[in-house]
Amino acid sequence: MCQIRLEKIQKRFGDNPILADIDLTVEEGEFCVFIGPSGCGKSTLLRLIAGLDDPSAGDIHIDGVRVNELAPAKRDVAMVFQSYALYPHMTVYDNMAFGLRHLKLAKDEIDRRVRAAADSLHLAALLDRKPGALSGGQRQRVAIGRAIVRQPKVFLFDEPLSNLDASLRVKTRVEIARLHRALGKASMVYVTHDQVEAMTLADKIVLLKPLAGQHGVPSIAQVGHPLELYHQPRNRFVAGFIGSPSMNFIDATVLNANEAGLACSAGGVPLTAAADAAGLARDSTVTLGIRPEHVSVGSGRLVGRISHLEHLGEHSYAYLETPLSATPLVVKLSERQATIGDTLPFSLPAQRLHVFDGAGDALPRLAHQDLTPAATAAI
Amino acid sequence: MKRLEWTDIAYWLAVPPVLGFALFPFVYAVSSSFKLGNALFSSDFWPRVWSAANYAAVFAEQPFGQNLLNSVLVAGGVVLASLGVSLLAAYALGRVSFRGRGVLMMTILGVSMFPQVAILSGLFELVSALGLYDSLWALVLSDLIFTLPFTVWVLVTFMRELPKELEEAALMDGAGVLTVIFRIFLPLLWPAVAATSLLAFIAAWNEFLFALTFTLSSEQRTVPVAIALISGASSYELPWGNIMAASVIVTLPLIALVLVFQRHIVSGLTAGAVKG
Ligand SMILES: Nc1ncnc2c1ncn2[C@@H]1O[C@H](COP(=O)(O)OP(=O)(O)OP(=O)(O)O)[C@@H](O)[C@H]1O
Ligand SMILES: [Mg+2]
DSSP states (O other): OEEEEEEEEEEEETTEEEEEEEEEEEETTOEEEEEOSTTSSHHHHHHHHHTSSOOSEEEEEETTEEOTTSOGGGGTEEEEOTTOOOOTTSOHHHHHHHHHHHTTOOHHHHHHHHHHHHHHTTOGGGTTSOGGGSOHHHHHHHHHHHHHTTOOSEEEEESTTTTSOHHHHHHHHHHHHHHHHHHTTOEEEEEOSOHHHHHHHOSEEEEEOOOTTOSSOOSEEEEEOHHHHHHSOSBHHHHHHSSSSOOEEEEEEEEEEETTEEEEEETTEEEEEOBOOTTOOTTOEEEEEEOGGGSEEEEEEEEEEEEEEEEOSSEEEEEEEOSSOSSOEEEEEESOOOOTTOEEEEEOOGGGOEEEOTTSBBOOBOOSSSOOHHHHHTO | OOOOOHHHHHHHHHHHHHHHHHHHHHHHHHHHHTOOGGGGGSSOSSOSSOOOHHHHHHHHHSOHHHHHHHHHHHHHHHHHHHHHHHHHHHHHHHHOOOTTHHHHHHHHHHHTTSOHHHHHHHHHHHHHHTTOTTSHHHHHHHHHHHHHHHHHHHHHHHHHHSOHHHHHHHHHTTOOHHHIIIIIIHHHTHHHHHHHHHHHHHHHHHOOHHHHHHOOSTTSOOHHHHHHTOOOSSTTOOOHHHHHHHHHHHHHHHHHHHHHHHHHOOOOTTTTSSOO
């Protein structure tokens, strides 16, 4: 049973298109993450679902009911704001009970729900405090508590962790995942621009793309399981956005192309890629993509000179000057001693190369070791 | 020990004249109100013989208690009406965007630019037409003309500053507009509300021209009018002692109010609403 269904959603501010052509379903109990560059309209889309803003066109269904004209409180959704938006003059208890009182619930039922939520979020000792006397992490938990006491069908989170420090963010992320499992049937829609949050929490990632004032292009760049977006990016935008550090792109000229593979030349170096390249004309330009963690380092017929190193402890990233292109090739080194100026042999495995045509669309990959869409669906 | 800076010296040099200038009229009124008969015209600053006779006379010679009550009713009514109207208006003008909002704001400000005398005759027609002549309601109604623009403007400014998410969170929690205004915003605007109420109260309390024009009987007068109309036994004598005593009596409630509210006008209540 699907909880949220968006049909042909458009949103304009004045004449400026922000969201276009959004068709999306979120299933019962699914954790759906909106991700995308700043200003692409993630918060706007969330606010449309919440009912805090109206779509310029299109329909929003929640639990099978069209809710376009329904007030936010009537949609059975709860929202956690980035700024928490706690009521500063009320105690933690009253903050959580405020919405329940509007639901006309019995006093002891309100009390039961608030105390249960407070227990599960470790807020029991803070119920009489005002938000001003809480730390950022505690305020965050109160904001989540205010959402869960309502027992809504859908939870909406707008970058809930962005005001927390790094270690607390990891802790709260785990809490949210645990909460999602515990709540079972409730769907969650979660906005973030943090890749790790998106990859670790999501059942489904929706990657949005800024329209930059253009008309006639859809907002959604790709929807799918996190691994699907990672292994099967549909175009250059998705390939470059998912993954950190981001994918290396190399311009190449087609030498020979058919459905069994592609032979091309980048900076005079011949390369092959395992992609269904049928229909690509000889001498046309394509873009090859490979992730830093997929470059095979240590042996190979290509050589690069290390121009810069980033040590992250467990592994390092090296920036290689290569004949392939003017921009340095970023590669991942695991537990390897390297110094700037060293030369490093490497190769680009054909199975690991992504190929994008002149329009930036990905060619179907023939790689076998990667997960195909069918395989990811089974996860 | 800390060295005395020249700014400190200048500060302490400036304090006595400012205090003296501000307080002298009131201290003089207090001292005069306790003098008797001809002592009023002597050059002593403090009375030789302290006497409360002037105070007794104020209440004996006219319905001054009634006048005080009238003032309290009018000023209190003006404050309540101004707050009720301006809180609702401030929500509309500060947080809802609609066409012509700027024009409306300027019109409201424009109303307060007319001198009271200029609108007196028009208001008189209005008051008579509503059948409010010689009633306290006439004063409440006419005083709103100068308190409302001020309270609306101040509250709009403060209400604009409140975070949008707070209102949206309340909407998601099922609160209606009135709940948002009175249960969420009002407690947060409390310092601004206290300050504007106080100023509106003082303005209505001291208002003279409308009170003089729209009331006739001495039972409907407010204190400023009552004081102005205090007369002596003969038309050649002005009972300064009574006037001073009455002036001291009307000033005391204002001083008390300011002292009480001052403790409550604490800002920073919004701290913690939004992670800053
Ligand atoms: N009320 C508004 N009026 C006009 N433009 C708006 C309004 N609200 C948002 N926008 C514009 O819509 C675009 C999308 O905004 P939105 O807040 O949804 O971005 P976002 O994806 O959440 O970005 P971020 O990651 O920075 O939070 C932005 O370009 C913003 O300027
Ligand atoms: Mg946002």
